[in-house]
Amino acid sequence: MTQMADLIWQRRAARIRQRKVTNAIMLSLTGLLTALALVPLFWIIGYVIVRGGSSINLDFFIHLPTPLGVTGGGVLSAIEGTVVITLLAAVFAIPPGVLAAFYAARYPNRPLGVALRFSTDVLAGVPSIVVGLFGYTLIVIPMGHYSGLAGGAALAVIMLPTIIRTTEEMLKLVPGTLREASLGLGAPEWKTSLSVLFPAAANGIITGFLLAMARAVGETAPLLMTALGNERFSLGQIVGSGVEGHQSVFMIIGRIVNQPVDSLPLTLWKYAQQPYPERVDQSWAVALVLMIFVLLVNIATRLWVQQRARRLKG
Amino acid sequence: MTMQLMTDIKHATNSNAPIKVDVKNLDVHYGSFRALREIDLSIREKQITAIIGPSGCGKSTLLRSFNRMNDLTFGCRMSGEIRLDAQDILAPGVDVVDIRRRVGMVFQRPNPFPKSIYDNVAYGPRLYGLRRRSDLDAIVERSLKSAALWDEVKDKLGQSGFSLSGGQQQRLCIARALAVEPEVILMDEPASALDPISTLRIEELMHDLAHDYTIIIVTHNMQQAARVSDFTAMMMIDDQRAGRMIEFDQTNIIFTRPKDKRTEDYVTGRFG
Numbered sequence: 187m188t189q190m191a192d193l194i195w196q197r198r199a200a201r202i203r204q205r206k207v208t209n210a211i212m213l214s215l216t217g218l219l220t221a222l223a224l225v226p227l228f229w230i231i232g233y234v235i236v237r238g239g240s241s242i243n244l245d246f247f248i249h250l251p252t253p254l255g256v257t258g259g260g261v262l263s264a265i266e267g268t269v270v271i272t273l274l275a276a277v278f279a280i281p282p283g284v285l286a287a288f289y290a291a292r293y294p295n296r297p298l299g300v301a302l303r304f305s306t307d308v309l310a311g312v313p314s315i316v317v318g319l320f321g322y323t324l325i326v327i328p329m330g331h332y333s334g335l336a337g338g339a340a341l342a343v344i345m346l347p348t349i350i351r352t353t354e355e356m357l358k359l360v361p362g363t364l365r366e367a368s369l370g371l372g373a374p375e376w377k378t379s380l381s382v383l384f385p386a387a388a389n390g391i392i393t394g395f396l397l398a399m400a401r402a403v404g405e406t407a408p409l410l411m412t413a414l415g416n417e418r419f420s421l422g423q424i425v426g427s428g429v430e431g432h433q434s435v436f437m438i439i440g441r442i443v444n445q446p447v448d449s450l451p452l453t454l455w456k457y458a459q460q461p462y463p464e465r466v467d468q469s470w471a472v473a474l475v476l477m478i479f480v481l482l483v484n485i486a487t488r489l490w491v492q493q494r495a496r497r498l499k500g
Numbered sequence: 501m502t503m504q505l506m507t508d509i510k511h512a513t514n515s516n517a518p519i520k521v522d523v524k525n526l527d528v529h530y531g532s533f534r535a536l537r538e539i540d541l542s543i544r545e546k547q548i549t550a551i552i553g554p555s556g557c558g559k560s561t562l563l564r565s566f567n568r569m570n571d572l573t574f575g576c577r578m579s580g581e582i583r584l585d586a587q588d589i590l591a592p593g594v595d596v597v598d599i600r601r602r603v604g605m606v607f608q609r610p611n612p613f614p615k616s617i618y619d620n621v622a623y624g625p626r627l628y629g630l631r632r633r634s635d636l637d638a639i640v641e642r643s644l645k646s647a648a649l650w651d652e653v654k655d656k657l658g659q660s661g662f663s664l665s666g667g668q669q670q671r672l673c674i675a676r677a678l679a680v681e682p683e684v685i686l687m688d689e690p691a692s693a694l695d696p697i698s699t700l701r702i703e704e705l706m707h708d709l710a711h712d713y714t715i716i717i718v719t720h721n722m723q724q725a726a727r728v729s730d731f732t733a734m735m736m737i738d739d740q741r742a743g744r745m746i747e748f749d750q751t752n753i754i755f756t757r758p759k760d761k762r763t764e765d766y767v768t769g770r771f772g
Binding site: 295361363364366367368369370371372373374377381382385386 | 567569572574597598599600601602604605607609611612613614615623624627673676677680
């Protein structure tokens with residue numbers, strides 16, 4: 187080999203070495219920072235499991251709260267209340283949210299479409315306690331009492347921006363050719379939206395709803411001022427007495443939503459501030475329940491979406 | 501499987517066939533941009549008319565005017581007349597939904613719905629209220645047979661439309677368009693996304709369909725236009741970038757003794 191080739195060869199070896207070193211440094215650095223970013227997540231999960239795990243037992247889930255010192259109490263009222271409020275919020279938020287998103291996706295250039303997108307972004311940034319105040323002023327005060335209805339309405343307002351945004355994004359992802367094919371066959375716009383666009387975007391729409399729900403489940407501030415909390419709330423008792431008294435389904439539902447309703451985040455907030463160790467332990471247990479619930483919803487959503495996508499691909 | 505040669509399927513060019521679609525002085529604007537200028541065209545019934553021309557000359561715009569699909573583009577304005585039989589489809593107050601049933605469309609890239617093969621074809625009839633299973637079965641079978649796809653899919657009607665190959669998907673889209681019993685079928689470069697064998701099958705299909713339907717096809721493939729069509733319309737852009745109709749005549753005349761020099765240049769490959 188000539189001297190020149192030798193030099194080039196040596197330089198090459200040095201360059202390779204240098205590349206390897208830089209590679210290793212950057213890899214370790216980014217790895218370290220990733221681990222750092224994950225630390226809060228795992229710390230929280232771990233801590234909640236450790237602190238809350240000991241208070242979880244069957245009673246926790248199926249019994250109403252008992253006075254201090256009496257064993258066998260649970261948070262059934264909070265669990266049932268959370269379910270009721272979240273369902274109510276879904277009923278309030280999904281129809282207007284999905285329909286509004288359909289409009290905005292179809293007519294992005296019309297003033298109403300533009301206004302909708304802008305308003306959604308603004309609404310998403312409104313602090314949740316302001317939403318609670320809104321619910322308090324507009325529902326609780328006129329009604330004269332706290333209620334699950336107000337709580338559901340407040341949560342619906344919080345869920346609305348997420349639902350509208352994800353639905354609109356999912357609709358925009360549906361290829362325009364699908365819409366053209368349907369319109370080309372002579373289908374009116376609404377039929378096209380219902381029979382072609384909606385099924386095609388359904389995955390994303392449901393994902394959006396589930397994510398919005400997972401967030402709403404954990405909201406405390408709005409519920410403070412609308413649902414208040416109610417340790418005596420028991421679906422079993424309301425339904426039972428309603429059936430006995432031959433009340434119609436509507437009346438029973440009315441009674442359910444028309445009174446202050448308990449909720450998991452509210453319970454957590456209440457118990458955590460009390461000076462009694464049992465209550466504090468219970469608040470950790472509630473935290474664990476909430477966390478697991480949100481985790482399960484997210485995992486189930488992903489699995490379900492994957493499975494549905496696989497089925498459609500044939 | 502033996503391929504029938506193009507010459508076996510004879511479908512006669514009839515220059516005395518009644519006029520199905522009559523275009524008079526059509527102008528199409530997108531906002532301030534004029535896409536088509538003063539288009540005059542007479543499409544004859546149950547004949548295959550090809551629209552050819554260089555890229556961007558407005559062929560697809562013209563095609564999409566026939567079923568008012570241009571309405572979907574923001575800012576599109578059309579003036580002039582397009583008469584489907586006796587009715588001017590550009591008139592205000594005309595029922596666009598009905599027009600789109602009478603004038604069906606097959607797109608460049610196959611676009612089956614994410615539904616089963618059966619549901620794809622049954623989509624149109626269901627729109628019009630057909631619910632009975634036996635009725636739908638009959639229509640699905642008939643449409644798939646007309647699209648030369650029945651034998652290949654009759655045992656798997658429940659499978660997703662995407663499980664078919666590209667050529668099969670395109671025939672599925674044709675079957676879907678046929679299911680609503682249109683009078684005119686528009687095809688926007690229907691075989692440009694397909695391999696040569698599938699292309700040939702689609703062309704055979706066109707010849708069969710021309711017995712019952714008026715077909716208007718846009719193609720940038722001149723050999724295809726020469727093979728398939730009875731009449732050819734030659735379009736080009738003028739110096740204001742608007743598309744104009746240069747010449748319209750029987751296909752054999754356009755390709756052997758065109759009257760306009762620009763047509764001659766284009767079909768002989770000197771330009772375009």
